[in-house]
Structure formats: C-alpha cells, structure tokens
Amino acid sequence: MEFEEYVSARGQELVRLGFTVSGDYQRAEDLAQIALMQAFRSWRKVRNADDPHHYVRRILVNEYLSMTRRRSFTEAPTADLDPQRTVPDHATHVANSDDLWRALATLSARERVVLVLRYYQDLDDQTIADVLGIKPSSVRATASRALASLRRRPAYSGAGESNHVDERLS
Template sequence: MISFDEFVTARGPALLRFGYLMCGDRHLAEDILQEVLAKVYRRWGRIARTEPPEAYVRRAILHQYLSWRRRRASTEAVVAQVPEHPDSGLMADHVAVRDEMWALLDTLPRVQRAVLVLRYYLDLPDPEIADLVGCAPATVRVHAFRALGALRTRLSAHLTAEDRSG
C-alpha cells in the first residue's frame, strides 16, 4: 500500500492540473485540491485498500468543484511581472485562441464544463463520467450536447461581432 505522502508527491501535479481544468483558476484549483487532500488524509488507510486512490481523489475533486460556493471576485489575471513586449507570431495566436476557449468554457454551468473536461481531456467514456458526476449516461450526453451547442452559439456570435467591428 502506497503512503499518503508518496501518493501526493507522485500524483499531486496531475491532480492539480485536473482541478485547474475543472475550474480554470490555478488558485481555486489549489484550494479545492487542498480541501480534498485534507479530507482524504483522514481516511487514507481505508481508501488506499479499497479502490485505486487516484480515481477516488479525482472523484472527490470533481465533487468539491461542483459544490464549490466561492466565486472569483473579478476576472483579472494576476501576474508576477508585466511583460515589456507582447509575444508575437504563432504562439500569440495559439494563446489567444486557448484563452478565448477558456473564457467560453467559463460561461458554461459547472456540470456541463465538468462533462466536457472529463470527456475531451481525460477521454473518459460516458458511463464512467456518469458515475463520477452522479447521473445517467444519457444525461451525460445531454450535458455534452447542450454545452457544445452553447459554445458554438457563443463562438458564432463572437466571430460575427468581430466581423462587424473589423
């Protein structure tokens, strides 16, 4: 049986990335992960013996994210240093598209966002997503369908607005 310290050392960065993908905010992801690890630590002996610990912790992160009550006070991104010159070239375009997609994902309800992350980032099948989220596989498909439809609508509106302004 792996110790709690060994588990956190080995899988902590991956769990933090998973939390970040859920909420889109590194600090909030750290808070969620910290709360989950504090709860898991108390029951580690039982958890490590009964099921794969990482699956249990991911499920706990997902549930903590879905029930999280705090909201960000603003949409400002805090950086350590203000860059002198903006990046240019393809990297800047890639970052802009990625940031735009994260902004669009932030507009989705939490369950829909969670379903998209579980499906497209972790590549989980619908029955496994349903088990994690606590719904039927058909409901997972409905959440994904509605989330993708909302993203398409918002992206189309955004592109139309850009065409009119530029």
C-alpha cells in the first residue's frame, strides 16, 4: 500500500480517533497530521509492519499523551457545569453526549485514551497495551479507575438521578 492510498483510506478515521481522545476538532486534525507526517518519514518501515494502521494509531496516541505532558497543554470545559440546567426534549441525546465529553475531559490523558480505545475503537486489552506500550493488567486497572471516577460524577442532565455517563460506557 502506498502512503497516498493509506491517507485516503484511513485519514478521516485518524481524525476521529484524535477527536475522541482530545475532545477538540482542531487538535484532532493536528494529531492526525503529526501522525501521518511521522509515518511518511518512515513509510517503508510502516508499510512493512504487520498492521500499518496499528503503527500509525500508536504514533497518534503517543503524540497525544506527549502533548498532555507539556506545560502549555490545558484542557478544560469552556462553560461552567450547571446541574440545574434544563434541556429541551429534542436535545436530550445532544445533552447526554455533551455530559459525556465533559466527564471525559476531567480524566487524565491516559485514562481517557484507554476508555476511548476500549469503547470507541472497540480494541481489546492486549491491543490497547500494545498501543500504549504497557501491560494488559495496567490497561484493566486504568480503565477500572477511570470508570470509577466517572461513576462518582453527578449526572448533569435534567433526567433525574441516573448517571448517563455510566450507562453509555458500561
């Protein structure tokens, strides 16, 4: 597979992965471009790998984690969370999705990446461990801590006491 073919086939998927880990579309585009740039530099090596997409996905995730370690990186919800807000009926799904993004934004970078790779990319623990360069037991422990943290958060939608974040991730 040539580099141009790979970009055509998987470019948008990389942007989606970047968005789900970062929560920011511009940062997602940057992450995808950085991953593709690094892959292009050593495309012969990437192309000959067992799974080129796994290789590029790992570049993207490592770049995101590296980005979060820099002093200049900050990620915070742009608006104050108001548990008393009301949501029109037709926007319940959008509101629940917004609640989930806000909750994910409170997790550490590694916790967020583990949950995104597990629940949005549908990867198993071994594959996630390979992407992050850690042991599968660390993946399970990180996911467990992240889910526990999300479960402790109050539900921000107007739908009562149920925690919509927990319902979507479990």
